[in-house]
Amino acid sequence: MSDPWTHHVAIVNGFRMHCVIAGKGYPIVLLHGWPQSWYAWRKVIAPLAERFTVMGSLGFSKIGLAGHDWGAVVGFYLAYDHPELVERLTVLDAIPGLGRNGGKIDRQAARRLWHVLFHAGIPDLAETLVSTNVEAYLSYFYTSTAYNYSPAVFTKEDVAEYVRVYSSPGALRAGF
């Protein structure tokens, strides 16, 4: 059986953005997070495509929006800035932002966010360190019990796809 989705690129804000489109019907947009790609949604696209246009971002005036991780933060701003466009918003494992409630973070929460501080530390240093060990670094997030209930969710092929996209020039830097 061939994949129910097709790959597309569109020029937005002056750069070429990749997306995957599947199905027909009311448009719902799925936004992935870090360290993943559109591929994070591969298990849900096909069933959703039976009822919806999934990830369609072209020419719609009303959409349903779902976001995971940073994708949910992007979803928050899209919904905030364009409430006329976003009819419903699903948020998966994300918060809209830090710093509005007193400007402090719980020490245990900070421990789970070490990578955020690492990525935001000395400019370009994280990129240099990770560039020689992309697979080991990304795999940490897919297999560590700190982030993931079952490491078995990610097959070798799944990890290889994420390593492929995050190994392209600029991809690590962009994510950081």
Next chain:
Amino acid sequence: MGDSECPLTGYDKRTLASDVYQLVTALGHDKFGLTGHDWGGTVAYYLAYDHPEVVERLLILESTPGAYGDDIPLRGIRRQWHSFFHGCAPDLAELLVRDHIPLYLDRLCSVACYNPELFSAEEMSEYVRAYSRPGSMRAGFHYYRAGLEEDIANFKTCTKKLAMPVRAWGGERFLGDISPMWKRVANDVQGGSIERCGHFMAEERPEFVLEQVNEFFTPLHEKKA
């Protein structure tokens, strides 16, 4: 770290303090003045706390006694990124840094200096040599891991205040005036912020450190003589 062996465990600062205690007493000293910089200052705190009979005076440079495990202000947390990187994922940090030790040490040092050009290539190469030895990076990262775990538990149990005189200096470009933090754990604290100085006080302002060590510890020397 450095040219010492790197055991698998024992990187909480109280255990490290007992290492130092055994070293100095084995060398035959029953009273001494103690100076600690960075993690060395935290080790010095536990040595003074657990063995007040041997530590007559405590000189602290760019260091804090510990954290109570409270909430962390978001302002300034970015400067602690390396603490969380080293402390939360030490194995991963070791893997990532392994191929880039000279660059990593250079960036960590230069970003914390008042003058980022302070360390010459020759000086950095000595630190690169020391931290390239097997186990050395791991050992250093476990200072930070223990700093988030055992050190916090230990610090909560240290409810008495130090009685010996304490001097605590921070560099204006890094920790700044650390004396309020030391006044929480000691009764007799002087100190403040040193201008034109970052984190590496003995290398950035050696003349100031020399003067401090001389002035603060000479009375002990004269007493003994």
